[in-house]
Amino acid sequence: MSPPSIVISAAQATPAPLATRMRGLSDRAIAWLFIAPTMLLLLAINIFPLIWTVRLSFTNFRANRPNAEVISVGIDHYVSILTDPDVWGPMQATAHFLFWTITLQTLIGFTLAYLIDRKFRGHGFWTTLILIPMMLSPAVVGNFWAFIYQPQIGLFNYVVSFATGIPPSSFEMLGSVKLAPWSIIIVDTWMWTPYVMLICLAGLRSIPDYIYEAAEVDRASSWRQFWSITLPMVLPFIMLAVLFRGIENFKMFDLVNLLTNGGPGSTTEVVSITLKREAFEKWRTGYSSALAIILFVAVFGLANIYVKALNAVKNR
Amino acid sequence: MSAGLHRKGISTAHSVVEPTSLSKRVAMIVVVLYAVITLVPLLWIALTSIKSPPDSISYPPKVLFEPSIEGYCNLFTTRSRQTEEYIKSLPPAVDACDRAARRNSMVVVSRSNYLPRFLNSLIIAFGSTLLSVSLGVMAAYAFSRFKVPGKDDLMFFILSTRMMPPIAVAIPIYLMYRELGLSDTKLGMILLYSAVNVSLAVWLLKGFIDEIPREYEEAAMVDGYTRLQAFRKVVLPQATTGIVATAIFCLIFAWNEYAFAVLLTSGDAQTAPPFIPIIIGEGGQDWPAVAAGTMLFLIPILVFTVLLRKHLLRGITFGAVRK
Numbered sequence: 001m002s003p004p005s006i007v008i009s010a011a012q013a014t015p016a017p018l019a020t021r022m023r024g025l026s027d028r029a030i031a032w033l034f035i036a037p038t039m040l041l042l043l044a045i046n047i048f049p050l051i052w053t054v055r056l057s058f059t060n061f062r063a064n065r066p067n068a069e070v071i072s073v074g075i076d077h078y079v080s081i082l083t084d085p086d087v088w089g090p091m092q093a094t095a096h097f098l099f100w101t102i103t104l105q106t107l108i109g110f111t112l113a114y115l116i117d118r119k120f121r122g123h124g125f126w127t128t129l130i131l132i133p134m135m136l137s138p139a140v141v142g143n144f145w146a147f148i149y150q151p152q153i154g155l156f157n158y159v160v161s162f163a164t165g166i167p168p169s170s171f172e173m174l175g176s177v178k179l180a181p182w183s184i185i186i187v188d189t190w191m192w193t194p195y196v197m198l199i200c201l202a203g204l205r206s207i208p209d210y211i212y213e214a215a216e217v218d219r220a221s222s223w224r225q226f227w228s229i230t231l232p233m234v235l236p237f238i239m240l241a242v243l244f245r246g247i248e249n250f251k252m253f254d255l256v257n258l259l260t261n262g263g264p265g266s267t268t269e270v271v272s273i274t275l276k277r278e279a280f281e282k283w284r285t286g287y288s289s290a291l292a293i294i295l296f297v298a299v300f301g302l303a304n305i306y307v308k309a310l311n312a313v314k315n316r
Numbered sequence: 317m318s319a320g321l322h323r324k325g326i327s328t329a330h331s332v333v334e335p336t337s338l339s340k341r342v343a344m345i346v347v348v349l350y351a352v353i354t355l356v357p358l359l360w361i362a363l364t365s366i367k368s369p370p371d372s373i374s375y376p377p378k379v380l381f382e383p384s385i386e387g388y389c390n391l392f393t394t395r396s397r398q399t400e401e402y403i404k405s406l407p408p409a410v411d412a413c414d415r416a417a418r419r420n421s422m423v424v425v426s427r428s429n430y431l432p433r434f435l436n437s438l439i440i441a442f443g444s445t446l447l448s449v450s451l452g453v454m455a456a457y458a459f460s461r462f463k464v465p466g467k468d469d470l471m472f473f474i475l476s477t478r479m480m481p482p483i484a485v486a487i488p489i490y491l492m493y494r495e496l497g498l499s500d501t502k503l504g505m506i507l508l509y510s511a512v513n514v515s516l517a518v519w520l521l522k523g524f525i526d527e528i529p530r531e532y533e534e535a536a537m538v539d540g541y542t543r544l545q546a547f548r549k550v551v552l553p554q555a556t557t558g559i560v561a562t563a564i565f566c567l568i569f570a571w572n573e574y575a576f577a578v579l580l581t582s583g584d585a586q587t588a589p590p591f592i593p594i595i596i597g598e599g600g601q602d603w604p605a606v607a608a609g610t611m612l613f614l615i616p617i618l619v620f621t622v623l624l625r626k627h628l629l630r631g632i633t634f635g636a637v638r639k
Contacts, residue, residue, distance in 0.1 A: 027462055030543055034458035038451045038474070038514050045511035046477040049488030056488070063491060112350060115343035118335040123344075128625055129351045132358065134632075135621045139574030140610050143593040144361050147603050153373045155360055168376075190354060198629050202637045240636060251481040254574045258593055272575075275483045280579060285487060292484030303479040 050296070057289035064283040077290035087291075089266055090274040096181060097188075097270055098249050102242055104189045109196030110238065114230075116197075117204040127201075134194045138254040145187045146259055149173040177267045180260050184268055187255055192248075196241040203237030204230070236312060243306040250299060271295060361614075365607035372603045387604030389413035390597060391430050391612075395422040397598070430609055433591040437613075439502055440587055441570040444509035449563045451510070452517025453525075453555070457547060459518070460525040461533075471519070475634065478515040482575035490580060502585045508576055513566040516634060520565065523635035524558025525551065561627035564620050571617065588613050 025033070057077055061070045081087055112130065116123050133141070148155045157168035173183040207229065215225045253272040256262065262269035262277070269277075275295070279288035335343075364372050368384035395417050403423060409415040417424050455474075459467060489508060490499070498504030532554065533546040541549065552559075578590040592609045595602055624631065630638050 025542075025544065027543060030547075031458040031462035031464055034454035035464065035470070038455040038518060039470075041451060041507070041511050041514060042474065042477050045489070045508060046480070046485065049485060049492055050480075052488040052491065053484070056491075063487075112347060115347050118340045118343035120340040120344035120347075123347070126344075126347050126351045128622065130347070130354060131628065132618065132621060133354060135568060135617050136614055137572035137574065137589050137617075139572070139578075139589040140592050140613055141357070141361075144364075144607065144610055145357065147364070147601075147606070148357060148360060152375045153377060155356075155377050158377050190357070194354075195632060199633060199637060202629050237637065240633065244633065247479055251483075253481075253483055257574075257578070272481055272483045275481070276579070279483070279487045285491075289487060292481070292487060295481055295484055299479050299481060300476060303476050 053289045053292055056286055057293050059286045061286045062283045063279075063285040073286065077287045078294070081287075081291055081294060087274075090269050090271045093181070093266075093268060094250065094252075094270040097185060097252065097268075098246060100185045101188045101192070101249055102245055104185070105193045105196045105245060106238060106242060108189070109193045109241070110200045110234070112193070112197045113200035113204055116201060131194045131198065133191045136191070138191060139258055141191070142187055142255040143258045145183075146174065149183055149259070151175075174260055175264055177264055180264060180268050184255055184259055187259065188249065188252070191255075192245060196238075196245065199237050199241040199244075200234060203234035206237075207233045243302070247299065247302050247306060250302065358614075361607045361610050364603055365611045367604050367607075369597060369602060369604055372607075384416070384604070385412055386416050387602075387608040389416050389424075390428075390602050390605035391595065391608040392428055393417070393424045394426050394428050396425050397421060398423045428595075429591065430588075430595070433586055433588045434612070436502065436585055437571060437587040437589075440505045440509060440585070441567050443502070443506040444513060444570045445563050445566040447506060447510040448513035448517045448566050449521075449559060452514050452521050452562065453552070453559060455514075455518045456521035456525050457551060460522050461530065471522075474515045474518050478512060483579070486576060486579045489576075493580065500581050500583055500585045505577070505581060505585050505587070508580070509570040509573060512573075512576075513569055516569070516631075517562050517566060519634040520562045520631060521555070521558060523630065523638065524555050524562070527558075528554045561624060561631065564624050565631040568617060568620060 058072055058074060059070050060073050062068065116127055149157075151157050151172045152169050156173060157171065160166060160171075161168040171179060173179050211229055211233075212225060215229060220228070251272060252270055253276070256268055256270055256273055257276070260268045262273040271291075275288055275291055278284050278291060363379070365387045366383045366385070367378070367381055368386050369390075371378050371381045371384070372387075389412070393413060398421060400421065403418055403421065406423070409418055414424050458464060459471060464470065493499045493501075493504050496504075498507070528551060532550050533541075533543075536546040536550045537543065572589065573587070574589040577587045581587065581590065588609070592606060592613065595605050595609060597605065621628070
C-alpha cells in the first residue's frame, strides 16, 4: 500500500471517479466481509456441534436424562465400539449395500450413457425422462416402494411372477432375510443410475471426434477403440460418479429407514440406522457420539480422496 | 475450470465416426425400454392416487378401475365412522369429498395436517434457499475474485461440511436446539438447511462467477463504480442464470430432505417428507391418500427438473463437471 498522504493527494488530484473508488472499502475488507457470514453459519451449525459431539463422546450423557450427573468415561466408548463384534454387522451391511449399488449403477449407467451417445432421434427427450427418479425425494418415493413391494397386492411381486411364474405370494421382498438387502439395492439403483449415467454422458461427450478419426485412419477395430480411447477417457468421470455415490450411500438413511428400518432383525441395519437407534431410541448419547465421530473420520477420509480425484479430473 | 472438459468447438459433425443407423436403432430401443420401465413406479403412484382404497389393495393389482377422488379427499381430511341414522340426520353433503365419505358410512370431521405440512415445506425450502444463496453468492464472489489466504483449504472445509452424515450431525443439533429453544421451529430448520446448502451454493456459484470476465467489473470501476457497486450492478445481473440454477438446486434439496426433518421436527415445523409416510386410514396405511400426497409433493420437482435440464450435471457434481 502507498503511504496515506500520497493516496489523499492522488484522490484530490484526480477527478471524481477514482476518488469515489478510494472511499469504497478495500478489496481485502470486502473479501472478509463476504466470506464471514458463510463461515459463521457453518461454525455455528456444523463445527460447534461437532466439537460438542467430541466432548459428549467421552461421557455417559443421555439426552433423555439431561439432569442426571454426567460422568467422564474416557475413551471407553471408542474402545467398546472398535472391539465390539456387533459393530461389524452394520459395517458389513453398509459394505454390501455400497458394493452392489455402485457396481450396478456404474454398469447400467455407463451402458445407458454409451447408448444415448449414439445420438438417435429424440435422445434428449428420453434422457430427460430417465433423469426424473434422481430428482425426487428418496424418502417420499422410497415410502411408496414399500407398497410396491407388498406381497400379493404389490406390483413388484406381481410383475416378477408374471415374468418367471413364481407365485407372487411365495416371497416377501421386505420381510425375508435374503431379499431385504436387495429390495433396498433395487430402489437405490432405480433412483441413482441416472446420476451415474449423466456424468458418464458428459465424459463421453468430452472426447473429441478427431481422436476417433485418427483411430479410424489407423484401422483400429471398434473394440480396440472402445478399450483404448473411450474407456480411459471416461474413467475419471466414472471415478467421480463412484466417489459421489460412495459418499452419499455411506450416509444412506432415508430409503432404509422407510423400507425396512434395518429389519428383518438387523439384516439391513446400515451404520446410519445403528446411529439412529443408539442416539434416538436407546438414548445412549455418549456412545452414539463416539460412533458418529468414527463415521466422521471415515467420511472425511473419503472426502479427501474425492477432492484429489476431483482435481485430477479438472486438471486433465 | 480448465478447457479440459468441453472441447465442443473442435469436433466436426458427420465425420467417419458417425454411428451406423443400425446401432442407433438398437440404442434407441434399449434406452426407450429403460425409460419406460423406470417410469412404471411413478405411473403406479399416479394410478394409485386415483383408486378407491379397496381397489388399491386388490389382488391381482388393478390396472383398469373406476377413478375415485377418495385418495385426494382422504389426504386433506380426517373422517370418523358413524351410524347410518346419524348420517341420515345430517344436512345434505356440501362437496364431493363429503359425499364420498358418507357412501362409506363416514363423516368428514376436520382438515388433515397435510396442508400445514406442505406449507411448512414451502416456507422452510424457500427461506433456506434465500439465505444460502445470498450467503453463497457473496462468498463465491470473494473466492472467485480476491486473493484469500488459504483459499483452497477454506473451499475444502466448506465442501466437507456437506459430507457429514446427517444422523451424526443431528445428535448435537438436537441438543443445541433444545438449549436455544429452536427445536421444532421453522427458523431452526431454515438455519440448518441453509448451513447444509451453503456449501453447494458456494461451489456452484464460484463456477458461474469464474465464467464472468473480470474485465466487466474492472471497466465499471474505471467508470467510477466502487467494488460493491460493480458487484451489485455488473456481476449479479451477469450471474442471474447461475443464481437461479443454484437456487433451484437448493430448493430441491430442502424440499426433499428427510433425515433431519424426521429427527428434529414433530409438529409445528414438520415438513411433508416425514408426514407423508405416516398417513394412515382405518386398519393400516391409506395408500391412495399416501399416493395422492406423494403426487402433489413430486409435481413441483418434475417442473423444476425440466427447467434445470441444462444445469443438472453441474448441480449434481458441485460444479466439477460443466457442459
